[in-house]
Amino acid sequence: MTTTYDTVKTALTSHFNIPADTVRPESTLEDLGLDSLAVVELLCVLQDELGLRVPTGDDALKSLQLTLAEAAAVIEQAQAPAPAAETLA
């Protein structure tokens, strides 16, 4: 898995005290015991403590049914530098 996935896993184990052996790419956020507020907290921790750029406005990221692999992929995309704005011809 990607480094972004590893970072998300680190947040889940170190901040939320979720046992590492239960954190798998196919686990949903709900499987891990997170509720809707805890998911927003997770996004904050990824920004504050782990320095990731997180698209907090992306509601898909706040679904409890999202798997960790899917969440990591969305966050991964946000790490890429923003594409240059198209210039008007």
Place this chain on the structure above:
Amino acid sequence: MTARDIAVTGIGLITPAGTDADTTWRTVCAGTPTAALDPDLGDVPIPLSCRVPPFDGKSLIGPQVWRMDRFTHLALIAAHQAVRDAGLDPAAWDGARVAVVVGVGYDSKDLVVPAVRKLIDGAYESLSPLLIPRTTTNAAAAEICIALGAHGPSMAVTTACASGATALGTARDLLLAGRCDIALAGGAEAPCHPLPSACFAQMGALSGRLHDPQGASRPFDADRDGFVLAEGAGLMVLERAADARARGARPRAYFSGYGSSTDGYHYAAPHPDGTGIERAFTAALGDAGLGTADIGHVNAHGTGTPMNDRIEGAALARIFHGRPPTVTSTKGVTGHTLGAAGAIEAALAALTLEHQTIPPTANLDQLDPDIALDVVAKAPRPQRMEAVASNSCGFGGHNTVLVLKRA
């Protein structure tokens, strides 16, 4: 034992003097001060505090420890201890009949600095969504109810530095009114944070004894110059005495009287004549059906501020007609745990009755000549006592007196 006696069947304490009741009692009896320079307070003017010794919150509370502020950690640990001490099994009790009342004096500041920084930066979407539910004063009571399956009345009670005592009194009222069968009550506070430290310093309330941190908290001493900020929690299991006896529980003491009053005078300073303290004493003794001659000892509020100790000393001398019983202030050891203090001291008063021994007031080298009290100093004093009182006062003029009897 009377119908209005409430049995104290369990005690939980986590204080600067120890992470459980036995250790706290031993440290308080040894008169060992816990005040120290606190590097975590940063460069505030008076970086002194009394901290709870290190503990493993994750193993004592569980993995959900992340969602709570420190005052809730302390409250939960004390609550678990108290329930265990009472021999109660939360998995088996009728949770609908269990009340939880936790006194907290000050809303928690654990997350305030980073949150305000984000606010100033307009970083609204990185603010923790848990900031409100974990910092409001009710958070400790709520988490105790979740952890223990308590589904009766629950609340935070807040009367500044009398909060823990007022919470116990409120729990007594709930039990006597039949609104619950078991009450878990007390106080919790974790104020060792730069903001309250700096603001109490601005009020002139803190001891500035930076050259002698161990000697900074010195209630009733001629050289006292303020209190030392401290953290801690004290929770007790309370039951109607007949109920406790019916289930074969051994009361550690009876909580027999509660009196509460308000100065209605000043937002921070106590009334100079201590009339509010006197009214609370009169009410508590009336509630207990006792007279001043029945009280063998007073665990005083005794913060170590020049004003508190002078006014409280004069009030006690007057209330007890010039012959006050032996007095101690355990804040010489623990510092001032604000909203938790009244509950920690009520627990220590219960242990004082159980052990028939009064802990000394730490750092009391020379009694203030203007204070006409017999303050226990230097060493614990064995004494026969049938009833004791614990006094608490809070900014805003809140006064609470609790009367406990020997079991």
